[in-house]
Amino acid sequence: MNQENPGNVIEIKNLRMYFPITRGLLRRRVGEIKAVDDVSFAIKKNETLGLVGESGCGKTTTGRCILRLYKPTAGEIRFNGTDISGMNENRLRLFRSNMGAIFQDPYGSLNPRQTARTIVGMPLIVHGMNDKRQQNNRVEELFKLVGLDASMMTRVPHEFSGGQRQRLGIARALACQPALIICDEPVSALDVSIQAQIINLLEELQEKLGLTYLFIAHDLSVVQHISNRVAVMYLGRIIEIANSRELYENPLHPYTKALLSAVPVPNPVIERKRTRTVLKGEVPSPAAPPPGCHFNPRCNLATPDCAESSPELRDTGNGHQVACFKVQA
Amino acid sequence: MLSVVADTVTNPSPKTSGPPRKGRFFKNIWFFIPAIVLTLLVLTAIFAPLLAPYDPIKVSMREKLLPPFFMEGGTTKHLLGTDKLGRDILSRAIFGARISLSVSLIVIAITASIGTVLGISAGYLGGRTEAFLMRVTDVSMAFPGLLLAMLLSVSIGPGFWTVILALSILGWAPYARLIRGEALRVRGSDFVAQARVNGASPMRIMLKHVFPNVLNPLIVVMTLAVGFIILAEAAMSYLGIGVPPPEPSWGSMVADGRSEIDRAWWISLFPGIAIGLVVLSGNFLGDWIRDKLDPRLRQV
Numbered sequence: 356m357n358q359e360n361p362g363n364v365i366e367i368k369n370l371r372m373y374f375p376i377t378r379g380l381l382r383r384r385v386g387e388i389k390a391v392d393d394v395s396f397a398i399k400k401n402e403t404l405g406l407v408g409e410s411g412c413g414k415t416t417t418g419r420c421i422l423r424l425y426k427p428t429a430g431e432i433r434f435n436g437t438d439i440s441g442m443n444e445n446r447l448r449l450f451r452s453n454m455g456a457i458f459q460d461p462y463g464s465l466n467p468r469q470t471a472r473t474i475v476g477m478p479l480i481v482h483g484m485n486d487k488r489q490q491n492n493r494v495e496e497l498f499k500l501v502g503l504d505a506s507m508m509t510r511v512p513h514e515f516s517g518g519q520r521q522r523l524g525i526a527r528a529l530a531c532q533p534a535l536i537i538c539d540e541p542v543s544a545l546d547v548s549i550q551a552q553i554i555n556l557l558e559e560l561q562e563k564l565g566l567t568y569l570f571i572a573h574d575l576s577v578v579q580h581i582s583n584r585v586a587v588m589y590l591g592r593i594i595e596i597a598n599s600r601e602l603y604e605n606p607l608h609p610y611t612k613a614l615l616s617a618v619p620v621p622n623p624v625i626e627r628k629r630t631r632t633v634l635k636g637e638v639p640s641p642a643a644p645p646p647g648c649h650f651n652p653r654c655n656l657a658t659p660d661c662a663e664s665s666p667e668l669r670d671t672g673n674g675h676q677v678a679c680f681k682v683q684a
Numbered sequence: 685m686l687s688v689v690a691d692t693v694t695n696p697s698p699k700t701s702g703p704p705r706k707g708r709f710f711k712n713i714w715f716f717i718p719a720i721v722l723t724l725l726v727l728t729a730i731f732a733p734l735l736a737p738y739d740p741i742k743v744s745m746r747e748k749l750l751p752p753f754f755m756e757g758g759t760t761k762h763l764l765g766t767d768k769l770g771r772d773i774l775s776r777a778i779f780g781a782r783i784s785l786s787v788s789l790i791v792i793a794i795t796a797s798i799g800t801v802l803g804i805s806a807g808y809l810g811g812r813t814e815a816f817l818m819r820v821t822d823v824s825m826a827f828p829g830l831l832l833a834m835l836l837s838v839s840i841g842p843g844f845w846t847v848i849l850a851l852s853i854l855g856w857a858p859y860a861r862l863i864r865g866e867a868l869r870v871r872g873s874d875f876v877a878q879a880r881v882n883g884a885s886p887m888r889i890m891l892k893h894v895f896p897n898v899l900n901p902l903i904v905v906m907t908l909a910v911g912f913i914i915l916a917e918a919a920m921s922y923l924g925i926g927v928p929p930p931e932p933s934w935g936s937m938v939a940d941g942r943s944e945i946d947r948a949w950w951i952s953l954f955p956g957i958a959i960g961l962v963v964l965s966g967n968f969l970g971d972w973i974r975d976k977l978d979p980r981l982r983q984v
Binding site: 419422424447448449450451452454455456458460463464465466467468469477478481482524527530531 | 873874875877878879880881882883884885888892893896897
C-alpha cells in the first residue's frame with residue numbers, strides 16, 4: 356500500500372542508531388556513539404547487497420537494527436512496505452518469520468545444550484508448526500538443503516566442524532522461508548577452503564529458493580564474489596554504493612580506492628607494479644567523528660571546505676552513488 | 685581359524701557395543717561410590733526404626749559416656765558408645781540422618797528454585813526488574829540471619845518446619861546473585877540473539893536457552909550447600925532454635941559433644957563423619973552430574 360517500489364524486499368530510510376555514553380554513579384549521559392548515522396538503502400528481491408567497511412564502522416549495527424535486535428534511534432525500516440522500526444515486541448515476534456540471520460561465530464550462535472534437530476526446528480515451533488511429524492520432515496528437508504546428513508540430527512553443536520556448524524546456522528535461518536537473510540560476516544571465522552563451500556552454498560540456495568541477502572563482511576574479495584551491489588560504510592555512513600562490478604572496476608570515493616588497493620593481487624608481477632594508496636592515520640572515534648566529511652582527515656583529496664559540511668550521496672549515473680565533494684559526476 | 689574370523693565379523697561380540705562392565709565401573713567410579721554412599725544413607729534414614737538397635741532418646745544414666753566397642757571399656761552392646769545421658773550414639777546417628785538429610789534436601793530444593801527463577805528473570809529481563817530484584821537480594825543478604833531465625837522460632841515455635849522456613853528465607857539470595865550473573869553472560873550470546881530473531885518469546889528464551897546454560901554453576905553450588913545447611917541446622921539446634929532437643933540430628937549431636945570433647949570425643953566424631961560423608965559424596969556426585977549434563981564434555 357504505502358510501498359514505494361514493489362520490487363524492494365526491504366527499504367531503509369535515514370536509519371540512525373545512537374548509543375548513549377554514560378558516566379558516573381548517576382549514569383549521566385555525556386555523549387553518544389553514532390554507530391549508524393543516516394543510512395538509506397534498499398534491496399530488491401533475489402538480490403544480494405554487500406555491506407563492507409572496517410571494524411567499528413557500523414555495518415553489524417545496521418544488520419542488527421534491521422533484525423530489530425536493537426531499536427533504532429530514528430529512521431524507517433520498511434519490510435515489504437511495513438515499517439518495523441518502531442513495532443512493539445509482540446507484533447514483531449510474529450513478523451520475525453520474514454527474516455533470518457547468520458552470524459559470524461558458528462559455535463556461539465548455536466545453543467551448546469540443544470541437539471541439531473532442536474536448533475533447526477525451533478523457528479518452526481515458534482511460528483506455530485506444532486505437528487511433530489511435520490516438523491521432523493521439514494528439519495530433514497532443511498538438512499538436505501544445506502548438505503548435512505539427516506543422521507546428524509541428534510548431535511550437539513560441539514560434535515560438528517566449523518563448516519558444518521555454519522551449515523546448521525543456515526538451515527535454521529531458512530526454516531521459515533524468510534524474505535530476507537542477514538548474513539553478518541558468515542564466513543570470516545572459517546578456513547579459506549570452507550569459506551568457498553559456504554559461499555557457494557549461499558549462492559546455490561539463493562538461486563534455488565529465490566532468497567534475498569544482506570551480506571555484511573570486511574573481506575572485499577568475498578563480497579565481490581557474492582554481491583550484486585555493494586555499499587561501503589565509513590564511520591556510520593554509507594559513502595559509496597554501486598553495482599558490484601562497477602564499484603570494483605571504477606571506485607570513485609577515495610576511501611573505496613584505498614580499501615581496494617589494500618586487496619592483494621594474486622599475480623606477483625602485477626602486484627609489484629601497481630601503485631597503492633595507503634591510508635594515513637587511524638579510524639577516528641565514532642564518539643567524536645571529525646566535522647564535515649568524516650573521511651577528510653585521512654583523505655588525499657581533502658581541502659578545507661571538506662571539514663565544513665558533509666557530502667550527501669549523489670548519483671553519478673548508472674545507479675553509482677558516492678558521497679564526496681571532489682568526485683566529478 | 686577362518687570360521688572364527690567370519691564369526692566375529694557377522695556376530696559382533698557384545699564387547700564391541702560398549703566397554704566391558706568392569707571398565708565402565710572404574711570409569712564412573714566417582715559416580716558409583718558417592719551414589720552408593722548417599723543411597724545407603726538415605727535408606728538408613730528411611731528405615732531408621734528398623735536399623736537402630738536402641739531408642740535414640742532413651743536415657744540410661746548407668747551407661748553414660750561409654751566409649752566405642754574397640755576401645756578399652758567399650759562394649760559391643762553400644763557399638764559407637766554412648767553420650768553423657770547414656771543414649772546410644774549409633775541409634776542417634778541413624779535417626780539423626782532423617783532430620784539432617786531431609787532438612788538439607790528440602791531447603792536446597794526451595795532456595796535453588798527461588799534463586800534460579802529470580803536470578804534468571806533479573807539477568808535476562810534487565811532494567812527495572814533487575815534493579816528491583818537485586819535490591820531485594822541485597823536486603824536479604826544484609827539481614828542478620830540469626831535474628832530472623834530467633835524471631836521465627838519465637839513467633840511460630842521451634843521445630844522442623846521452622847528450621848526449613850528460616851534457612852529457606854536466608855538461603856536463596858546467593859543463588860539469585862550467581863544465577864543472575866550467569867544469565868547476563870548467556871543473554872549476550874549469539875544463540876540468544878538468534879532465538880530473538882526467530883521470534884522466541886522471553887519466556888521461551890529463559891526456559892530453553894538461559895536455564896540449561898546456567899545449570900553447571902547451579903549444580904555445583906547446590907551440592908556445596910548440603911554441608912553448609914547441615915551445619916546451619918546444627919548451629920540452630922545448638923542455640924535452641926532448631927529441632928527441639930531429644931530429637932537427634934547430626935548437627936545437634938556434634939554440638940552436644942562439644943563440652944565433652946576432651947574425654948568423650950566419640951559423641952561428636954561419628955555424626956561428624958556422617959556429615960563429612962554426605963558433603964563429600966554430594967560434591968563428587970555434583971561434579972559428575974555437571975560433567976554429564978554438559979554436552980561439551982560428553983564422550984563421543
